[in-house]
Amino acid sequence: MKKTVIAGNWKMNMTRAETKAFFREITTQIRAKGGCGVVLCVPFTDLAAAARGARGTGIKIGAQNVHYEKKGAYTGEISAEMLREAGASYVIVGHSERRQYFGETDETVNLRARAALAAGLKVIICLGEMLDAREKGVTDEVVSMQTKLALRGVSEKELRSVIIAYEPVWAIGTGLTATPEQADETCGVIRATVASLYGKKAAKKLVIQYGGSMNEKNAADLLRMPNVNGGLIGGASLKPAAFSAIVAAANENEKR
Ligand code: PEP
Numbered sequence: 001m002k003k004t005v006i007a008g009n010w011k012m013n014m015t016r017a018e019t020k021a022f023f024r025e026i027t028t029q030i031r032a033k034g035g036c037g038v039v040l041c042v043p044f045t046d047l048a049a050a051a052r053g054a055r056g057t058g059i060k061i062g063a064q065n066v067h068y069e070k071k072g073a074y075t076g077e078i079s080a081e082m083l084r085e086a087g088a089s090y091v092i093v094g095h096s097e098r099r100q101y102f103g104e105t106d107e108t109v110n111l112r113a114r115a116a117l118a119a120g121l122k123v124i125i126c127l128g129e130m131l132d133a134r135e136k137g138v139t140d141e142v143v144s145m146q147t148k149l150a151l152r153g154v155s156e157k158e159l160r161s162v163i164i165a166y167e168p169v170w171a172i173g174t175g176l177t178a179t180p181e182q183a184d185e186t187c188g189v190i191r192a193t194v195a196s197l198y199g200k201k202a203a204k205k206l207v208i209q210y211g212g213s214m215n216e217k218n219a220a221d222l223l224r225m226p227n228v229n230g231g232l233i234g235g236a237s238l239k240p241a242a243f244s245a246i247v248a249a250a251n252e253n254e255k256r
Pocket of ligand 1: 011171172174175211212213232233234235236
């Protein structure tokens with residue numbers, strides 16, 4: 001895993017034709033080889049086109065969810081093997097929109113993460129507190145518990161294929177961003193929790209991203225923080241110029 005990873009989450013945006021056009025543009029601006037890790041997590045129906053568009057660039061392709069069973073009567077679901085076959089090497093699990101709108105729980109986040117890891121995918125586990133928790137001063141307890149529950153049964157070897165995305169729910173898609181200090185502090189809590197489970201060395205190597213209205217203007221300040229090793233980017237990942245500016249900020253930061 002690279003030291004810094006910038007991942008885009010397109011959510012339910014972009015048709016296949018739009019995906020092809022996006023990759024034609026972005027590949028003139030980003031060469032992921034040699035720089036930070038770059039991942040784009042696209043709708044299932046765009047995976048093949050995105051994988052083709054990213055060929056030879058070093059940009060990795062991911063999905064936004066995965067089912068935990070290998071196959072069977074699970075109408076509407078997609079297995080890890082299907083994702084890999086379609087060109088994904090990453091998958092997001094536990095995004096707050098899935099937790100809020102689709103009944104995702106800490107338990108199903110864990111099941112999905114383990115199934116994806118077992119199938120050889122890299123996993124971006126999303127977690128973060130609601131506004132209410134931040135206001136009540138229990139952010140640390142919430143993210144620490146989410147981290148422990150998400151990683152239950154994940155081996156130390158598998159942890160090397162895990163990224164944790166700290167995404168305060170109040171900052172996602174709202175234009176509100178955690179301050180660099182808030183992001184660093186809470187990513188630090190997650191790292192300390194991982195250290196308590198796997199040891200300090202493994203925790204130091206873990207990529208912890210910040211997500212929540214990261215854009216080309218605030219990326220450099222957030223990425224400069226020691227516990228922030230990248231970003232998970234929603235809205236700004238749909239615009240090639242904004243996304244490549246964030247990747248450029250991460251590459252600059254890696255040189256420091
Ligand atoms: C996200 O979807 O994970 C996200 C952080 O969205 P946005 O950047 O739009 O806040």
